[in-house]
Amino acid sequence: MQHLDIVRNKIVLELGAGCGLPSVLLRDVLGASSVVATDFWKENIDWTISDESRLIPDHWHGMNLKYNVEDICKIAQVEMLDWHDLDSLKSIQSKYFIDVVIGSDLIYYESDVEPLWQTLEILLEDVEEVILFSPLAHNLRKALPSFRTLLKEKADEERYKVKEEIFQLHGSDEDCIIKMSITKSY
Numbered sequence: 001m002q003h004l005d006i007v008r009n010k011i012v013l014e015l016g017a018g019c020g021l022p023s024v025l026l027r028d029v030l031g032a033s034s035v036v037a038t039d040f041w042k043e044n045i046d047w048t049i050s051d052e053s054r055l056i057p058d059h060w061h062g063m064n065l066k067y068n069v070e071d072i073c074k075i076a077q078v079e080m081l082d083w084h085d086l087d088s089l090k091s092i093q094s095k096y097f098i099d100v101v102i103g104s105d106l107i108y109y110e111s112d113v114e115p116l117w118q119t120l121e122i123l124l125e126d127v128e129e130v131i132l133f134s135p136l137a138h139n140l141r142k143a144l145p146s147f148r149t150l151l152k153e154k155a156d157e158e159r160y161k162v163k164e165e166i167f168q169l170h171g172s173d174e175d176c177i178i179k180m181s182i183t184k185s186y
């Protein structure tokens with residue numbers, strides 16, 4: 001938790017918020033002044049087709065996230081943001097003055113590595129820091145090596161500073177949390 005002290009009194013955007021647990025923690029425990037939970041889902045879809053690739057069926061994903069995260073005081077809000085379709089990102093950036101971006105357990109598929117980086121690069125134009133966490137056994141996150149290589153390349157180009165910390169969970173390299181922090185180099 002102490003690693004997230006940086007979010008206190010900050011406007012924080014969460015990428016790939018899922019059911020919203022990290023955003024709820026930001027809102028209720030970690031003292032963020034405002035939270036914008038983002039994820040992607042389809043709207044106006046055929047309710048008779050079930051999408052078993054997602055834990056929450058697509059037609060309920062956004063609704064579930066809003067139910068869990070949004071609050072009456074409007075400290076926490078939900079916005080649709082798909083890393084593969086960044087049209088909505090500009091309007092989110094003009095609506096909220098984001099200080100910090102966080103993301104937890106986002107990197108599964110190779111096809112997401114470049115779009116996720118493009119999303120981060122646009123957000124990094126304005127924000128202080130991006131903090132990503134990859135929990136659980138990192139050998140199960142197939143695209144994680146490519147993403148970490150990409151981050152190293154970006155750090156080598158000296159446009160960004162990347163700091164990686166690895167926290168072992170049960171004394172094993174396989175079972176750990178990787179924290180990746182990205183800031184702009186000035």
Ligand SMILES: C[S@@+](CC[C@H](N)C(=O)[O-])C[C@H]1O[C@@H](n2cnc3c(N)ncnc32)[C@H](O)[C@@H]1O
Nearest residue numbers: 016017018021039040081082083084104105106
């Ligand atoms: C394993 S879940 C992690 C959920 C949450 N961050 C957590 O730690 O509890 C990965 C999340 O990334 C989201 N995601 C995957 N691809 C995405 C994309 N192209 N744009 C936005 N979100 C995406 C998924 O919808 C899912 O909610």
